[in-house]
Amino acid sequence: MRWRVLVPIVVAVAVTGGVAGYALDVGSPPAGADVLGPGEVSVQLGIEHSRFSFDRLWVRPGTTVRFQVRNTDPIAHELIIGDDEVHRRHITGIEALHSPVPGEMSVGPHETGLTTYSFDEPGTVLFACHLPGHLGYGMKGVVVVTATDAR
């Protein structure tokens, strides 16, 4: 009988702790990490072997990031930044190329491209490549928009 009480409690505590830990992990930059912004900043994002050079970036609210994307692979990639709706559209979309609108760009083999995106509200914003198989291969990351008092 005691187990019936204890097990759910232990599980609940563990899950809560895990979620809290994940939230802390996502929302808090590690020691020594730069938190960019506010204002306009530039970031170099490399792509090699179908992987982004970083999978997490911390910015303050009110930051406009200018992504300079350098693809050193012999195949094309893309960088899509945005909310769930944006990613859903690209996951199900059939566009082979994206015109350089803010937060959406294609980058060909051995090419470099630019796109900008403004991060205003605290939270996380996913960036990814949605060419077939690329997201599953690990081409994704998040931009963490910290609270205004973050370092």
Added chain:
Amino acid sequence: MSPYRVVVSLIVVTVILFGTGPPAWACGGLVGSNGSIQLVKTTTLAAFHEGVQRYVTSFEFSGEGEELGSIVPLPAVPTEVERGGDWTLQRLAREVAPAQPEAFVDASAQATAAAGARVLLETEIDALDITVLEGGGDEVGEWAVANGFSLTPDAPEVLDFYAERSPIFMAAKFDASRAAELGQTSGDGTPIMLTIPTDEPWVPLRILGLGLGADQVVEADVFLLTDDRPDLLPGGPGLTLQRSEAASKPLLADLRSDRGMEWVPGGMWLSYLQLEAPAGDLDYDLAISTTDGRPPSAVDAGIEGLGDAGQIVDGQGGALWPVGAGVGTSIALGMGIAVMVWRRRAVRPEELAI
């Protein structure tokens, strides 16, 4: 026996891919114009005799009508590419599965290729367009893209993996219209034989996982024929030795009677290995030594440290780890001695004098 008087025959057959997604095959990566081609089965034979490796593989026409291609990592530049024998691959497969002759359906291929890579050789064999390329992973990848193939996201890393060891690749693709003219239908195979001067044979295994999900299981049959029992070094787990015995006289006679196979000597050692590994774990190759006193190359096995080396498990239950351990110990000992010699040389006062 001269160190070069060795024959290594490698045949990879019946690659079975589970699940969906871009295919992989026994000796090359398969890539289609839409990135969603299903690979069926592939048969490959590489033969090593007197410093020359003969590499035979069979490409299976899919009948889809679209261009398919495959890319095969090679240990060195081939001097000749020609049509292979008609039954060599099938006969080898049947040797280990005599009760199921239909199980040796051979392979197919598709591939990948590139821009900026140097084209060393181009030829047509039946409906196949064969191109031998020299270049880095990037260059071969670019060539593939430029020739209309959609590479899977893991291709850049896999091509670099092989290019660092050998910058030679063979790309092959079917010309659908020519296949139609020749009356080829879905499932028809075209065997290809390459003659490659080299003294260090290896079997590419990692390429089998190209385009697959990490959990998708790659299965392949690998046949080796050598003058003597070979030393084998797999770069990871997943290989099981099913046969290790003197090749039968009827088998060798049958192989010798096939087109281009007259080099087969009167006696050989047959090793038959099965590969079964998740694609995510298949980040290695199989290195082979056929020379007494020279262990298989850890580099050719696709590993940098001996700690990564795998084990070949004996199909009868006995592990072959002692072989791997012996090889590994030999390599470690050799490296140790080399380091000691180097260090000793480094402090010789006479060498420091200006």
